[in-house]
Amino acid sequence: MAQQAFVSGIGITEASSPRKQTKSFVELCTEAVHKALEHAGAEANSIDAIVVGDIDGFEGTVLGAKFQSRQVGLGSDLPVVVVNTGGTTGGNLMQVAARMVRSGTHSRVLCLGGPTFYGAQDLQAAINTNSPMIVEQPLGMGGFHMGAFAASAYQARHGTSAEDFASIAVTDHDKASRNPYAHLRYTVTIEDVVNGNPLSSPLTQPMVCPVSTSACAMIVCSKSSAEELKTNPALIKAMGTSGDPYLGGGKGDFAVMQNLALLARRVYALADIRSARDDFDVVEVFAPYAHMQPMQLEALGLCDTGTGIDLIRSKESQLGGSIPINLSGGPKCTNAGVAGELAPYVYIAWQMIGDAPEEIQVPGARRGLAHGTGGTFFQFENLAVFESTKESR
Secondary structure, rough: OOOOOOOEEEOOOOOOOOOOOOOOOOHHHHHHHHHHHHHHHHHHOOOEEEEEOOOOOOOOOHHHHHHHHHHHHOOOOOEEEEOOOOHHHHHHHHHHHHHHOOOOOEEEEEEEEEEOOOOOOHHHHHHHHHOOOOOOHOOOOOOOHHHHHHHHHHHHHHHHHHHHHHHHHHHHHHHHHOOOOOOOOOOOOOOHHHHOEEEEEOOOOHOOOOOOOOOOEEEEEEEHHOOOOOOOOOEEEEEEEEOOOOOOOHHOOOOOOOHHHHHHHHHHHHHHHOHHHHHHHHOOOOOOEOOOOHHHHHHOOOOOOOHHHHHHOOOOOOOOOOOOOOOOOOOOOOOOOOHHHHHHHHHHHHHHHHHOOOOOOOOOEEEEEEEEEEEEOEEEEEEEEEEEHHHHO
């Protein structure tokens, strides 16, 4: 029988613009690692393995494996697993580490997500190469165009206005303004967002994530290993990944996230989730484009089809509401590549441990949902359910 896996330590650095960062890649990663060790009360030599993420196109696949484990002070002989699954890399780090622990081969694994975009000379040009070179790149398809497909389809299906999409960005910025680790900690108005620099209709620049730099880390442990540490660990109750066709023409309906809905059904069954709206105390979804968040909430069963924006704008999605969503501000306000993709899992585990920043901590949170996505049309998904263990300690 597979062992249980827990998260016992969290480390995250304050995010900024790559142009304003005062610490190097290695310094950011080192800070995140040692914050996670300190949070858990673990010694560096107690780590059995490290799982690191890299994304081709932005950095060499083995960059993390060659340098990070040595330079962050964990020694040169530590086993290293390098994960490279494009935009889903960050979320998959935790799942790889959890499987290592569940299998019984390791008892304490460090997940490390570093900043990805700090070294890209022309980030948008690199992202634009994600579209299939034979079929879609000759059509002029770029990252913003691929993102706008779903936005336009959702808009046509539900009569969504530009102001509706803008209200999502307004809400995310308001939440990020309370998160001491967020990148964009200023508030915006609907007018600011609607009148922002147009990218690909209906998206404007304020509806799209920034380029951030930060690092985050988490320590994944077996039950016996977690009991040796000082935190009330977060149980990784259930997790899973899924994928859709790579080509845009293979997707059945751009107005709904069918693949995510299927994954949610499978993960919920593993975690015995009967009602997503009632069973979760806090949720973090990876939505770098404004329109993605309502679509994800609908696919996850947190609201009815076409009502995601209403939920986001309501008090129910705020701290103190019945289903707080993206209290971190989400990737709409902080997106540092691999670190950004790992962040939803970091924040939800942090919430379950009970040590998230006071400004965003949900009092008494018992169960949380973390989500990640990536791909040219965001067709690859990962999902995990975390539970608090406070009463069992």
